[in-house]
Amino acid sequence: MLKEEILVQELRQGNEAAFKEVVDSYQNMVYNTCLAIVKNEEDAEDIAQEVFVQVFQSIHSFKGESKLSTWIYRIATTKSLDFERKKKRKKRFGFVRSIFGDDSQVVVNPPDFQHPGIVLDKKENAAILFKAIDQLPENQRIAFILNKVEGLSYQEVSEVLETSVSSIESLLHRAKNNLRKILEKDYRSRT
Amino acid sequence: MKEQDHIESILNSFDGIQRAESRPFMYTRVRARLNEESNFWTRTSSIIAKPVVAICCLVSVITVNVYLIIDANSKQKAETVTMAGTESDILQNENFILASNTSYDFNK
Numbered sequence: 001m002l003k004e005e006i007l008v009q010e011l012r013q014g015n016e017a018a019f020k021e022v023v024d025s026y027q028n029m030v031y032n033t034c035l036a037i038v039k040n041e042e043d044a045e046d047i048a049q050e051v052f053v054q055v056f057q058s059i060h061s062f063k064g065e066s067k068l069s070t071w072i073y074r075i076a077t078t079k080s081l082d083f084e085r086k087k088k089r090k091k092r093f094g095f096v097r098s099i100f101g102d103d104s105q106v107v108v109n110p111p112d113f114q115h116p117g118i119v120l121d122k123k124e125n126a127a128i129l130f131k132a133i134d135q136l137p138e139n140q141r142i143a144f145i146l147n148k149v150e151g152l153s154y155q156e157v158s159e160v161l162e163t164s165v166s167s168i169e170s171l172l173h174r175a176k177n178n179l180r181k182i183l184e185k186d187y188r189s190r191t
Numbered sequence: 192m193k194e195q196d197h198i199e200s201i202l203n204s205f206d207g208i209q210r211a212e213s214r215p216f217m218y219t220r221v222r223a224r225l226n227e228e229s230n231f232w233t234r235t236s237s238i239i240a241k242p243v244v245a246i247c248c249l250v251s252v253i254t255v256n257v258y259l260i261i262d263a264n265s266k267q268k269a270e271t272v273t274m275a276g277t278e279s280d281i282l283q284n285e286n287f288i289l290a291s292n293t294s295y296d297f298n299k
Binding site: 019020023024027028029030031032035044045048049050052053056115116117118119122125126128129132148149150151176179180183184187188 | 194213224228
């Protein structure tokens with residue numbers, strides 16, 4: 001913790017070496033979180049860079065009440081969700097324009113997302129699960145991803161989402177129930 | 192039963208997941224982005240490009256134009272009234288001159 005305090009202090013002073021250490025230490029954590037939400041490697045890479053830019057620019061607003069990693073997780077999830085919302089708005093707007101005969105580029109549904117960290121024999125099922133996660137409400141989606149993909153404990157997830165552990169338990173319980181329903185519907189439609 | 196087993200296997204497909212790794216030299220790319228963002232013109236264009244700023248500028252331009260049009264119209268009306276007043280003065284003066292001339296001619 002002391003090391004983190006010194007790191008934050010140096011970051012506030014604009015110390016390049018401190019910033020490099022933060023980027024090196026947290027880049028995979030940020031990238032993995034963003035990738036699980038946006039499901040595209042290039043977009044996740046782009047958002048991860050934006051996250052670190054914000055970390056550098058907003059370090060003065062970090063009060064030290066939580067861990068640095070918790071704060072960075074918050075920025076990463078917020079930016080990823082913002083990106084997803086923007087993408088959905090563009091899609092909707094593109095659909096409206098197409099009605100009025102605007103020959104915009106056709107939006108092709110991307111292929112199923114394959115997370116690079118999933119073992120080979122589970123890749124297909126994981127792709128189905130990622131698709132189902134997309135249909136969850138945002139808070140359930142984030143809680144599920146942080147717990148299952150990032151491996152955070154309920155306590156850690158509650159710190160990121162700034163809520164209680166019992167709320168996270170309830171959120172994850174509802175997420176699993178909703179996922180079951182979505183998967184059942186999908187299974188029945190295929191068979 | 193088969194359905195439930197299948198669903199369970201999907202729900203458990205994240206077990207043993209490894210963290211994805213970003214491409215190398217992330218710090219270099221972040222640094223380059225920070226330098227780009229601190230450029231004056233990039234910051235200015237990002238502010239101007241915001242929809243709120245663009246809409247405010249448009250509303251300001253329209254408001255100023257409407258004000259100028261209304262102001263021009265009201266000035267035109269005031270000038271017309273002033274000109275009318277001036278013309279009647281001129282006519283009165285001419286009448287006086289005519290009248291004076293007539294009296295002079297008469298006295299001759």
